[in-house]
Amino acid sequence: MHTLLVTGGAGFIGSNFVRYVSAHAPHIRMIVLDALTYAGNIANLDGVKNVEFVHGSITDEKLVDSLMSRVDTVVHFAAESHNDRAITQPRIFFETNVMGTLILLQAAVKYDVRFHHISTDEVFGDTALDSTEKFTESSSYKPSSPYAASKAASDHMVRAWVRTYGxxxxxxxxxxxYGPFQHIEKFIPRAITNALCGLPIKLYGDGLAVRDWIHVEDQCSAIWEILQNGHIGQTYLVGANCTINNAHVVNMLEEILPQYCGEQKITVEHVRDRLGADRRYALDPHKIVEELGWKAKHTDFRKGLSQTVEWYANHQDWWEAYKPDVERSYANLGQ
Ligand SMILES: NC(=O)c1ccc[n+]([C@@H]2O[C@H](COP(=O)([O-])OP(=O)(O)OC[C@H]3O[C@@H](n4cnc5c(N)ncnc54)[C@H](O)[C@@H]3O)[C@@H](O)[C@H]2O)c1
Incomplete structure (x- = not known):
């Protein structure tokens, strides 16, 4: 691997990955292709060396063709990624996540480029709250939301391109x-920035929905491991065995946040849940651990959460300009 195309490299995970590669393999040249939608921020790449930034869309066939001809590997993060938006504006999710992936796949075949596709555990749907089931690589696809359906479609396409076109x-x-550079529309950064602004932390529904958390740096090291040693045609589930319900995450934040909030009281408000919300996600990362020897480093969630709070408290200039718009959009949804 000498030249890497990173789609969506100005977003949350993409920019963390670019930083990770720059730190661990400085000899690799990276091209970031990012449309800088509301979720992308060029400032996320400030200070990173060995990166050429190209402002454009993965749905631009000519642009994708010319960039693909210059690289040997692509890591594909670019996506519309916010479940709540997918409910009100599903079309853009299919244009980007499905059609954009199609354009990348065709160009990757043309230039025989190694392709790594980033997807989500949400393709498997959810399990009951009292279940102990964990998703594995052979779990069936049962997406419940427009976002998850678009990601599921893109996963199927990647597998079909492996089989049909090699x-x-x-x-x-x-x-x-979770971690630094995550857009403040998402649950943890929204909760932190609300508290820092003196607004109530919003908790969806009964707060009992369970999510399986992983620090973004661990996600990046897993992708890196797969690029080095992963087997072509294979899927790997990436998780850190950290299932926690949302109310518990908020409780931890209530304990961590006071030192950053001065006199402001931290309050919590229950708001209506999103339509069709999944109850519980949990995944089994055995395969990547056993086959590739990957291990999560951030195994203490509370510590990772404290570091994340500290990052948002110290990077107010990164998020405060967007805060009113984000809260206005949520207010329109009654959340
Ligand atoms: N955040 C999570 O917890 C999580 C979990 C599992 C999987 N994923 C997947 O990881 C990937 C990255 O997620 P994220 O949280 O960093 O998302 P994000 O929304 O923070 O970033 C997405 C990036 O893609 C860019 N983008 C959007 N449309 C584009 C287009 N047409 N062309 C080029 N760039 C475009 C945006 O400008 C942004 O920089 C996504 O594929 C998502 O489905 C995310």
Missing amino acids: LRATISNCSNN
């Missing part, structure tokens, strides 16, 4: 990420 591809399905 594309050298792998897939990783990851659980919920």
Whole structure:
């Protein structure tokens, strides 16, 4: 691997991955292709060396063709990624997540480029709250939301391109990420920034929905491991065995946040849940651990959460300009 195309590299996980590669393999040249939608931020790449930034869309065939001809590997993060938006604006999710992936796959076949596709555990749907089931690589696809359906479609396409065209591809399905540079529309950064602004932390529904959390740096090290040693045609589930319900995450935040909030009281408000919300995600990362020897480093969730709170408290200039718009959009949804 000498030249890497990173789609969506100005988003949350993409920019963390670019930083990870830059730190661990400085000899690799990276091209970031990002449309800089509301979720992308060029400032996420400030100070990173060995990166060429291209402002454009994965749905632009000519642009994708020319970039693909210059690289030997692509890691495909670019997506519309927010479940709540997918409910009100599903079309853009299919244009980006499905049609954009199609354009990338065709160009990757043309230039015989190694392809790694980033996906989500949400393709498997959910399990009951009292279940102990964990998703594995052989769990059936049962997406419940428009976002998950679009990601499921893209996973199927990658597998079809491996079988039909001999594309050298792998897939990783990851659980919920947290850490620096995550857009403040998402649950944990929204909760932190609400508290820092003196607004109530919003908790969806009864707060009992369970998510399986992984620190974004662990997600990046897993992708890196797959690029080095993953087997072509294989899928790897990436998780850190950290299932916690949302109310519990909020309780931890209530304990961590006071030192950053001065006199402001931290309050919590229950808001209506999103339509069709999944109850519980849990995934089994055995395969990547056993086959590739990958291990999560951030196994203490509370510590990772404290570091994340500290990051948002110290990077107010990164998020405060967007805060009113994000809260206005949620208010329109009654959340
Ligand atoms: N965040 C999570 O917890 C999580 C968990 C599992 C999987 N994933 C997957 O990881 C990937 C990255 O997620 P994220 O949380 O970093 O998302 P994000 O929304 O923070 O970033 C997405 C990036 O893609 C860019 N983008 C959107 N449309 C584009 C287009 N047409 N062309 C080029 N760039 C475009 C955006 O500008 C943004 O920079 C996604 O594929 C998502 O499905 C995310």
